[in-house]
Amino acid sequence: MTIESPVRRLLPLSDLLLFLVAMVWGSSYGVAKxxxxxxxxxxxxxLRFGITFCLLAANLRHLRxxxxxxxxxxxxxxxxxxxxxxxxTFGILHTRAANAAFLISLCVVLTPLVEWALLKRxxxxxxxxxxxxxxxxxxxxxxxGALSFDFNLGDGLILAAAVLRxxxxxxxxxxxxxxxxxxxxxxxxxxxxxxxxxxxxALIFAPSQWQTLPAFAGHGVFWGSVLYLVFACTxxxxxxxxxxxxxxxxxxxxxxxxxxxxxxxxxxxxxxGEHVSTAGxxxxxxxxxxxxxxxxxxxxxxxxxxxxx
Numbered sequence: 001m002t003i004e005s006p007v008r009r010l011l012p013l014s015d016l017l018l019f020l021v022a023m024v025w026g027s028s029y030g031v032a033k034x035x036x037x038x039x040x041x042x043x044x045x046x047l048r049f050g051i052t053f054c055l056l057a058a059n060l061r062h063l064r065x066x067x068x069x070x071x072x073x074x075x076x077x078x079x080x081x082x083x084x085x086x087x088x089t090f091g092i093l094h095t096r097a098a099n100a101a102f103l104i105s106l107c108v109v110l111t112p113l114v115e116w117a118l119l120k121r122x123x124x125x126x127x128x129x130x131x132x133x134x135x136x137x138x139x140x141x142x143x144x145g146a147l148s149f150d151f152n153l154g155d156g157l158i159l160a161a162a163v164l165r166x167x168x169x170x171x172x173x174x175x176x177x178x179x180x181x182x183x184x185x186x187x188x189x190x191x192x193x194x195x196x197x198x199x200x201x202a203l204i205f206a207p208s209q210w211q212t213l214p215a216f217a218g219h220g221v222f223w224g225s226v227l228y229l230v231f232a233c234t235x236x237x238x239x240x241x242x243x244x245x246x247x248x249x250x251x252x253x254x255x256x257x258x259x260x261x262x263x264x265x266x267x268x269x270x271x272x273g274e275h276v277s278t279a280g281x282x283x284x285x286x287x288x289x290x291x292x293x294x295x296x297x298x299x300x301x302x303x304x305x306x307x308x309x
Contacts, residue, residue: 014244018256019291021237026263028233035225041089042202042209047226049195052234056188062181063189073175074186078193080168085194086201087161095154103158105138105261105287110166111254118170123251126293131251134258134290140283169250169257176246183242190238255291262287 035044063071088104095103109131112123123131176186202209214222245253262284 014247017240018244021240022260023263024232025260027267031225038214038222040209042198045198046195048229049191051230052191059184059188062185070179074189078190081190082194082197084164087157091154091157104162107162107165108134108258112251114166114170115250127251130290130293137283137286140279172245173250183239186242187238259288259291
């Protein structure tokens with residue numbers, strides 16, 4: 001007779017990790033905003049992912065036995081991540097936060113379509129229902145900031161980031177399925193591409209984005225924010241995401257990651273003192289509920305498994 005944790009029986013480790021990633025990334029917006037008060041976007045991205053790459057560089061040894069197709073695949077994943085961060089970060093500078101929150105959540109709607117087209121897996125009815133609930137919740141949550149759609153450059157960049165996120169999840173699934181690479185190796189390559197890409201773009205196209213970093217003395221808030229972004233929002237988050245994608249479907253991963261705006265609103269309310277209306281809290285609750293709808297095997301809640309206690 002085997003004793004099994006009720007939580008682990010309902011949610012596998014990969015799903016639990018993705019919930020934690022959503023919580024961490026929900027808090028990352030406020031932390032990144034604090035860090036950006038001290039240095040420009042591209043400098044921060046190069047620093048954040050450069051530190052991550054240095055910490056994970058030893059894992060690149062696994063690439064020695066990888067074939068050309070695998071190397072191309074992980075490089076594409078790095079370029080996708082660089083594109084996502086550039087589109088998201090510069091997009092938020094040119095649009096309203098409410099618009100950005102809603103448009104990026106469209107990733108949840110787009111992922112099943114991309115998965116169907118790219119991986120030939122048709123999402124089930126429960127997943128489509130969860131996608132609809134998540135979409136409605138995102139509308140309520142973002143509408144708390146009075147959505148305004150005079151479509152501009154910022155809106156276009158955020159929408160592009162949503163498409164790239166959906167594509168990235170599905171391409172990561174394909175690469176992880178075809179290549180037996182550890183998740184930390186893939187994360188190391190992605191970090192290296194984002195760091196070098198951000199630095200190159202700043203040096204060649206936007207010199208004003210490349211600035212001297214604040215000194216350690218007297219800038220504890222900045223360096224504390226950077227360390228949080230590196231260890232929690234990058235090292236842990238991208239490892240957990242790559243690990244989970246290799247063990248789950250892109251639509252399931254997207255739904256779990258789609259709870260990020262809900263945790264972001266909770267963090268903004270608790271930590272930054274931002275006001276969230278009743279409709280906003282309902283929307284956030286719907287997003288989290290949508291994640292549970294598609295991931296928890298509800299039949300297992302009420303029906304005991306044979307031979308288990």
